[in-house]
Amino acid sequence: MALTLYHHPFSRAAGVVWTLEELGRPYELKFVDILKGAQKAPELLELNPMGKIPLLVDGDVVVTEAAAISLYLADRYASGELAPKLDDPRRGTYLRWALFAPSVIEPGSLAQAYGWQFKPGQAGWGDHPSMLKAIDLAVAGKEYLLGHMFSIADVIFGGTLRYMVRVKSLAPSPAVTEYLARLEARPALQRADEKNAAVVKEHGLG
């Protein structure tokens, strides 16, 4: 059975397309016009009371939260290839940086870009200089987050960095620039960009 991703190219669902392309399994994109509020339709609210996308349907399984969708897909369909197996100690580093993206980089970059007032000791994303140091620690001197092994953590963490750099919410260090260049070279990322661009064109969003 094909995987179905509720999608809009100007959303976090665009990054999940990269995961699906890395996986190489058949999938279907269902366009949700978030600019017109289609994500709040009753049938979608039934699947995700948050009224947000991305949303993945895999048979009877419904997964929301972009990072969770990618982690689920890698564990279910590419364990040992795009995700370290459950008993592989690299799993610690894998999960560390995969979760760092939505819990620290996303809110931390937005906080910095929009000048949010908060106490770094209370906010889970902490202070900006520490976040930048942690990002450099993750990528400096390595091909990928797990060394020579590319994994879905790179899609989640690298995809978040790529987006934040693109919208100028994060200034990349030289190590981050080199890491992102390695990711740009991946054919699956290029295919995902093409798929997202095709949806932009099809729906006249450009």
Ligand SMILES: N[C@@H](CCC(=O)N[C@@H](CS)C(=O)NCC(=O)O)C(=O)O
């Ligand atoms: N925590 C969710 C955030 C999902 C989210 O905020 N999606 C946005 C698009 S990127 C959305 O659906 N916005 C429309 C709305 O909130 O009405 C995730 O990581 O996937």
